Amino acid sequence: MTDQASTGPDRPSGISGRMTQDVVAGLFLIAIAAFFLYHARGLPLGSLRAMGPGMLPTSIAWIMGAGGALLMVLSLISGGAVMTRPHVRGLFFVLGGIFLFGLTIRSLGLVVAGPAAMIFASFATEEVRPLEATIFAVVMTGFCILLFKYALGLPIPVVAFM
Amino acid sequence: MDIISNLALGFGVAFTVQNMFLCFIGCMIGTLVGVLPGVGPVATIAMLLPITFGLDPTGALIMLAGIYYGAQYGGSTTAILVNIPGEATSVVTTLDGHQMAKQGRAGVALGVSALGSFFAGCVATIFIAALGVPLTRLAQLFGPAEYFSLMVMGLVFSTVLARGSILKALLMVFLGLLLATVGTDLETGQERVTLGIQQLSDGIDFAPLAMGIFGFAEIISNLENPEARDVVRGKIGKLLPSWADIKQSTLPVLRGTFIGGLLGILPGNGAVLGPFASYALEKKIAKDPSRFGKGAIEGVAGPESANNAGAQTAFIPLLTLGIPPNAVMALMVGAMTIHGIIPGPQVMTKNPDLFWGMIASMWLGNAMLVIINLPLIGIWVKLLKVPYRLMFPAILIFCCIGIYSINNSVEDVYFTAFFALLGYVMIKLGFEPAPMLLGFVLGKLMEEKLRQALILSRGSFSTFVERPVSAGLLAVAAIMLIIALLPSINKKRDIAFQE
Numbered sequence: 001m002t003d004q005a006s007t008g009p010d011r012p013s014g015i016s017g018r019m020t021q022d023v024v025a026g027l028f029l030i031a032i033a034a035f036f037l038y039h040a041r042g043l044p045l046g047s048l049r050a051m052g053p054g055m056l057p058t059s060i061a062w063i064m065g066a067g068g069a070l071l072m073v074l075s076l077i078s079g080g081a082v083m084t085r086p087h088v089r090g091l092f093f094v095l096g097g098i099f100l101f102g103l104t105i106r107s108l109g110l111v112v113a114g115p116a117a118m119i120f121a122s123f124a125t126e127e128v129r130p131l132e133a134t135i136f137a138v139v140m141t142g143f144c145i146l147l148f149k150y151a152l153g154l155p156i157p158v159v160a161f162m
Numbered sequence: 163m164d165i166i167s168n169l170a171l172g173f174g175v176a177f178t179v180q181n182m183f184l185c186f187i188g189c190m191i192g193t194l195v196g197v198l199p200g201v202g203p204v205a206t207i208a209m210l211l212p213i214t215f216g217l218d219p220t221g222a223l224i225m226l227a228g229i230y231y232g233a234q235y236g237g238s239t240t241a242i243l244v245n246i247p248g249e250a251t252s253v254v255t256t257l258d259g260h261q262m263a264k265q266g267r268a269g270v271a272l273g274v275s276a277l278g279s280f281f282a283g284c285v286a287t288i289f290i291a292a293l294g295v296p297l298t299r300l301a302q303l304f305g306p307a308e309y310f311s312l313m314v315m316g317l318v319f320s321t322v323l324a325r326g327s328i329l330k331a332l333l334m335v336f337l338g339l340l341l342a343t344v345g346t347d348l349e350t351g352q353e354r355v356t357l358g359i360q361q362l363s364d365g366i367d368f369a370p371l372a373m374g375i376f377g378f379a380e381i382i383s384n385l386e387n388p389e390a391r392d393v394v395r396g397k398i399g400k401l402l403p404s405w406a407d408i409k410q411s412t413l414p415v416l417r418g419t420f421i422g423g424l425l426g427i428l429p430g431n432g433a434v435l436g437p438f439a440s441y442a443l444e445k446k447i448a449k450d451p452s453r454f455g456k457g458a459i460e461g462v463a464g465p466e467s468a469n470n471a472g473a474q475t476a477f478i479p480l481l482t483l484g485i486p487p488n489a490v491m492a493l494m495v496g497a498m499t500i501h502g503i504i505p506g507p508q509v510m511t512k513n514p515d516l517f518w519g520m521i522a523s524m525w526l527g528n529a530m531l532v533i534i535n536l537p538l539i540g541i542w543v544k545l546l547k548v549p550y551r552l553m554f555p556a557i558l559i560f561c562c563i564g565i566y567s568i569n570n571s572v573e574d575v576y577f578t579a580f581f582a583l584l585g586y587v588m589i590k591l592g593f594e595p596a597p598m599l600l601g602f603v604l605g606k607l608m609e610e611k612l613r614q615a616l617i618l619s620r621g622s623f624s625t626f627v628e629r630p631v632s633a634g635l636l637a638v639a640a641i642m643l644i645i646a647l648l649p650s651i652n653k654k655r656d657i658a659f660q661e
Contacts, residue, residue, distance in 0.1 A: 060336055
């Protein structure tokens with residue numbers, strides 16, 4: 001994994017109008033903290049002597065949110081690496097492949113779920129060769145069935161629709 | 163001699179046909195994932211957890227441990243031959259190892275790294291055996307306050323070791339702790355932040371979280387930044403180092419083993435620091451430091467030994483204190499709990515077979531790895547030539563099947579996809595996932611110990627500084643954090659990570 005922070009061009013934010021990585025990172029943490037604070041609001045805090053269930057989620061969320069704000073402020077003062085564009089293609093096809101697997105494994109079995117997930121995910125890269133990907137997916141699925149179902153005896157549905 | 167009789171017991175367990183076979187399988191799989199960049203031991207162990215359900219606990223842990231240290235061996239093969247680290251801990255090996263390969267000495271580099279690792283593995287095995295008993299006694303003296311402070315120290319250590327900003331790493335620890343609070347509260351039975359999702363009432367499962375972040379998010383990130391693979395062409399050359407090579411490597415191996423073994427014990431994944439420390443030391447004491455980076459054999463021998471020694475002594479906090487020092491060990495906790503074994507000081511007294519059998523299997527596994535690694539290098543080289551466009555769909559399907567099989571649950575597959583997205587966002591925002599994972603792993607135990615300690619002290623935080631051991635641990639944590647934050651050291655740390 002490469003460190004984008006070190007490769008990104010140093011540019012003060014505000015002037016260029018683009019968000020720095022750390023400003024977005026701070027917002028990300030604040031959002032998660034707010035989410036936890038909202039959902040933990042009804043839990044009793046208790047006291048230090050006898051902590052309630054809400055004590056830790058609430059206090060950790062506050063600390064993290066404050067830290068996120070600090071990160072933002074520091075970045076607004078001193079700039080930092082600019083956000084790079086997300087790899088939408090990779091995200092879409094990889095996550096889509098996993099979802100396809102989840103959707104089909106119970107109802108149709110590995111015979112369908114395996115190739116479906118693999119072929120779909122293959123398109124996550126520009127280098128995809130559809131025919132090669134298809135053949136590879138079918139062969140790998142066969143291998144997985146032999147390995148997981150027969151050699152290791154996992155109760156995974158293979159042909160569920162028949 | 164207690165150690166000898168204990169080790170004899172262990173070897174008796176490890177040398178059964180079944181356990182030797184499992185150890186071999188574990189080492190093979192481990193080497194495979196170590197060789198392949200982009201598949202780490204965390205994702206692999208998470209993927210293979212369901213396979214171990216049918217085994218007895220000792221066999222299961224022997225196999226999982228084999229995967230873990232097998233991956234350390236395999237990682238160096240990739241580092242030397244392809245100039246990209248197969249595992250995070252083999253980053254340093256790329257520096258001189260690949261240079262040696264370019265000079266036609268790939269075989270010697272691989273040989274020295276395997277033999278150095280084997281030596282380190284042997285020493286580390288004895289080290290664990292010798293330290294096991296006294297550390298377990300010490301652990302029995304630990305109260306909740308000491309446990310809590312020890313975990314604080316581990317978490318601080320993991321932030322100091324993370325790449326990039328310490329503030330961001332620290333915030334990741336808090337994110338991990340926050341995620342760990344999801345689920346039913348242990349004392350009151352109230353549901354916390356479960357959003358009404360039934361699966362979440364037991365808390366977030368570690369396997370989907372680890373697999374999402376270390377398996378899938380890594381794939382997406384790798385697709386975004388394709389690595390130039392510069393597989394060494396031509397001959398690997400002879401594998402056995404010459405007498406001169408051996409003489410040159412002996413002291414670095416000894417020093418590397420010592421440094422790595424010592425750092426490996428520290429909670430907070432000290433093992434990753436070992437190779438860096440060893441490389442820095444070798445470079446510092448070398449007569450001619452300019453040789454480093456141009457194929458100095460000491461730059462391979464030292465860090466590789468440190469790497470392997472640290473990987474093994476990392477078992478010490480898990481086996482004696484029940485605190486996992488890194489994500490792989492956290493999965494080991496999962497594997498033990500599935501079989502009804504609670505990791506901690508009582509493992510050694512209640513399950514001596516498992517404890518000593520696992521330690522003995524490490525020595526056995528190290529011996530196997532030398533045998534697996536050296537003759538099979540040709541196969542690994544061929545595997546490295548498989549393009550990533552075929553590799554990643556295969557990793558994806560293995561992960562999907564693995565995660566589904568843990569609970570036969572489709573929901574787990576969706577959770578994993580969600581954590582993949584979260585992991586990718588984190589990578590994009592420059593957050594290191596490792597401290598988050600460690601925070602998550604220790605979160606539940608820390609909360610429990612914190613509550614216990616505060617009940618005992620009637621709500622006063624001073625208990626953490628009034629008890630000497632606890633105060634000492636916290637002081638170490640504070641000092642490390644301050645040192646790491648000093649501007650001059652901080653700069654050096656950046657350079658060390660860039661190297």
